[in-house]
Amino acid sequence: MNCILELKNVGFVYGRGTPFEKRAVDNVNLTINEGELIGVIGHTGSGKSTLMQMLNGLIRPSDGQVLLGGKDIWAEPKKIREVRFRVGMVFQYPEYQLFEETVYKDICFGPQNRGLSGKELDEAVRKAADFTGLKPELLEKSPFDLSGGEKRRAAIAGVIAMNPEVLVLDEPTAGLDPMGREVLLSQIVRYHKERHNTVLLVSHTMEDVARVADRVLVMNRGRLSMFAPTKEVFSHADELEKSGLKVPQITKIMQDLRRQGFDVPEGVLTVDEAFEVLAPILKKEGKLW
Amino acid sequence: MVRDVSFGQYFPGKSLIHRLDPRAKLLIFIAYIVIIFCTFNFAALAVTTAFTALFLVLSKIPFKFYFKSLKVVIFIVIFTSLLNLFYGSGEALWQWWIFRITWEGIQRAIFVTVRIICLMLASSCLTFTTSPTELTDALERLMRPLKVIHFPVHEIAMMMSLALRFVPTLLEETDKIMQAQKARGADMESGNLVKRVKALIPILIPLFVSAFRRAYDVATAMECRCYRGGAGRTRMKQIHMGPRDVSALVVTALVIAGVILCNIFVTGVF
Known part of the structure; x- marks a missing residue:
């Protein structure tokens, strides 16, 4: 299997040199293979969100290196935008980033920035909308007229449309009703299967992670406490409880x-x-x- | 990142300046602004500078934060001091093309530079050592006499404290939205002015939407807790003027007297 992402001694400190200094991530080493679906779990404030933001260069690590396809993403800081297209990131509550007049235009934003246009762009947008289960007639509506769940789908489609090699989803199902969670989750799995992409799924719902992930990454107080196949991680109930988690x-x-x-x-x-x-x-x- | 701006931030602490009554601090600050612009010779300027140094040291805030706050005004300082430098009248010390430097120009430049820097340092000191709540509390108390002329003191103070309360929240929100749009490849660092302004749209629209949402939420939350204006409201943190505050006010009064004396008795320019 090809390794796509590699982290070497990665650490991050917030507000270095101020009274608010806080070490969010400490000496993390790991490799992620192409085509894996990784579940990321950890207590609130365990550093998982910070870690995820370092994967696509939104946060520059204070220590260590992030390698994408074998290359240090910060080797050329001016080309960091390239990395962001290759590692798509869906934030928590992504519906608050919608801004365009129509859903279609909003989904266009990412791929357009990447340089797509014309037929290619149209195809990318429609495919992404399909993957997230957004009905075609919704595309011409204003994003502010959609329901909460539909907004969420539109926002996720906006990232998928960039066609990233790695997709990071930070709690994509948070705040949705049980039915919505179920559907969204299975759509993510379908996306993963059809595109053979690497997906990282951050979640607080252990049931979701257990069901879909190949491997699970456990963060505790800024450190990587476990990174193993799903079955193995969830057979260590005691250790998980120490990290403030449950099986x-x-x-x-x-x-x-x-x-x-x-x-x-x-x-x-x-x-x-x-x-x-x-x-x-x-x-x-x-x-x- | 937006959060790097240290001007206006509150640094919790227990120094003498931290513990002063916010009303005293506010009064001293107002008096200070007046005297800094009433310094007409070098002796008076030296007195106010020494006073500034005194409360900076007493605040026990690391000096690098003061330096950081000065960075914001560095351009204004250079610009105004240069203007003053070249527009003095009198005998020219040095002349080249349209540029003329006079002794008066040099003096003016020094005065303007020191005044702006002191002003900036003093206001940083006030916000570094006083929490926004304390500050608005103090304002409300100080403006209370205005109620006589039906000035909505409480409402103004409430609006101010709400606005201040949401500054960090909105900054955080801006940061989040910026990160999200950057993740979608938004380019905010390059291009000409038009392009850069356009690049702000994906940030401003979500920001406005969420600001309105928050405003509605806060209004609902306040109504749920039966907020109905200032009448008969008590407060959790009472502020008291103690001997410490009185002595601080006395020191300030002495400094004012010193500045006035310097202005009158030290003969010199200006």
Whole structure:
């Protein structure tokens, strides 16, 4: 597998030299491979947002290097915009960045900055809108007339339309209703599968991360506390709790069952998976027909 | 980044200046502005400069923050001192083409430079050591006599404290929106003036939208807590004038007297 992003001893300090000095990220080393879907979890203030903003050069690390495709992104600070097109970033509550007269024009903003025009641009916009499930008739509306969920989709489409190699989503489902979360999440997965892009998903919902991520990155107090395949991370319930996090409920239930002596595997992440495991046991005991 | 501006920021602390009653500080500040523009000779200027140095040291704020705040006015200082330098009348000390430097010009330049710098340092000192809440509280109390002529003192103070309260919030918001638009490839650092102004649109529109949203939210929140203006309102933090504040006012009065005496008795230019 090709490594696309690499962080070497990356650290960041806010307000260096003032009474408000705060170390947000401390000595992080990691590599991310092309085509992976990475879940990023961590307590509020653990430094995950800062870390994400360093990936596309919005924040310049105080220490260390960020390598994109093997090249230090800060080697030529004047060309940092190129990096931002290659690593797309969707912020928390991205709906507040909409500004154009129509949704279509707003989605155009990113790809236009990248230099797309004419048919190419139109295609990029319509594809992005389709990926996020934005109905074509909404494209001609003003972004301020959309509902909250639709605004969110429009904003995400605005980033996807730039066709980035890496897509970073900072809590894309925050504040949406359960149905909206579900749909948006599956659309992200679909996008990932169809484009074979690298996706980083920051989330507070362990169930979401457990369901979709290949690997999970855990941040705690500015440090990288774990970075391993999803099953492995969620079998370390104690360690996660130390970071102020929890494993998904179903994982917790299965772990408790295991402790009670039932023969179930560790690191069960979804309800479906749990059903597969539990059904034979219940059948054997004659409690399920 | 916008947050780098240190002018107007409050640095919590426990120095003598921090602990002064905000009303005393405000009064001293107003008196100070008056005397700085009433210095007519070098002796008087020296007295006010020494006074400035005194409260800068007492504030215990690292000097580099004062220097940072001076950066904002450096252009004005250079510009006005140059203007004054070349527009003095009297005997020319040095002349080239239309440029004429006179002794009077030099003096004027020195005065204007020192005055602006002192003014900037003093206002930085006030905002560094006084929280916005204290400041508006002090204003409200000092303006209270104006109620007699039906001047809406409380409303003005409330508006001021709300405005001040939202300065950091809006700065943070601006920062966030800028980051988001930069992530979409917005280019704010290059191009000519027209291009740069146009580049502000993607930032200003979301900013206005969210400012209005916030205003509605705050209004609703205030109404939910039964806010109905200033009548009969008590405050959580009472401000008291103590011996410390009185002595600070006395020191200021002495400095004013000193400046006036210098102006009268030290004979010299101006």
